[in-house]
Amino acid sequence: MQNAIFASMKSITSPQNSFIKDLLKLQDKARERKKKGVFIVEGQRELKLALAGSYEITHLLFDPSLCDTTTLTSFDTDTNKYVEISREVYKKLAYRESTEGIIAVLKSKDFSLDAVKFNTETPLVLVMESIEKPGNVGAMLRTADAANVDAVFIADPKADLYNPNIIRSSVGCLFTNQIAVGSSEEICEYLEAQEINIYSATLQNSNAYHLNDYTQPSALVVGTEATGLTEIWRERATQNINIPMQGTIDSMNVSVAAAILTFEAKRQRDFQ
Known part of the structure; x- marks a missing residue:
């Protein structure tokens, strides 16, 4: 057809x-x-x-x-x-x-969770929930490629991954990452079934991101700058985490936050 x-x-x-x-x-x-x-x-x-x-x-x-x-x-x-x-x-x-x-x-290719395959017993996954701006999605795909994470999960997507702006801003990293798309509920259930710890970036009931152990199977979850993560991620997280802010404003660009969290996890893993 x-x-x-x-x-x-x-x-x-x-x-x-x-x-x-x-x-x-x-x-x-x-x-x-x-x-x-x-x-x-x-x-x-x-x-x-x-x-x-x-x-x-x-x-x-x-x-x-x-x-x-x-x-x-x-x-x-x-x-x-x-x-x-x-x-x-x-x-x-x-x-x-x-x-x-x-x-x-x-x-187009299949982005279903069923197609995901991990080649390690301690996968590192980046999860982005409801990110609207193609530039932010593309930037996080570049970060995921640079850190060689095991998968990127898109929860409740607001932008089509084949949007030309995402392809361009990701400089082709849309094609280099293992990607799956699903609802927040579906992805939460998948991570729990795979016994992957969930670290949700949110202010509520959180500790500083660098205090946690990411050498075990880990999913780093980020949400929109305007409203943050939805309740499901805050409640079902292994640990909520935050990036301490020392300036005047109380938030940063989501793609920057994702990079900070991802490379802390890679540092703990000796960049393996």
Whole structure:
């Protein structure tokens, strides 16, 4: 079904082409991405990371003045997937200029909790609940990749993970992390079943983050800057934790907080 709207095309020069209009809808609307089961990635770095993460290409669009067919074959040798586009079309589709003239349509993947597999007996998981801003989601995915956490769980998501702004702000780390999506209840139950300690970043009934032992199976949970974590995370936490604030304001950017907590856990694990 998802390929029905993508008729085989070799060259497109007009931004008014129906295929290009469908791609623009994919960029702009989460509903379209979910309905069609595909999404868009631009840039050679991001595409390499997606392919390394076992994503499958359905179409490979390129501006021949910026990207030659030799480069394309390094991504996919099936020339039936290639679509040559004009500079005008490329500019219409591209979010930024520095993406080397390549835009790909990829099949979406399963983000279910059932698909998660840990390769260690002491997994470290980063959980983000109801984070709305794509830039914050992307920044935390970058942190998770940098720390090589075992999984990232998105609880009650407010943003579609295939939003182009998340892909861009994560610099492709959407594809390098093991990710699962579910409700807060589902993720809490999963962590408890796996005997993973839950450390919820919240002021209520909390102690300073650095006083806890994160060398055991651990989940670090962060919520929105405006309202914090919901009650389920505060009540079912192994321990609520806080980052002591010594300035005038009483909160910090959630992606910064997630980085502080994550790298404290990695420090305790000797960065293993």
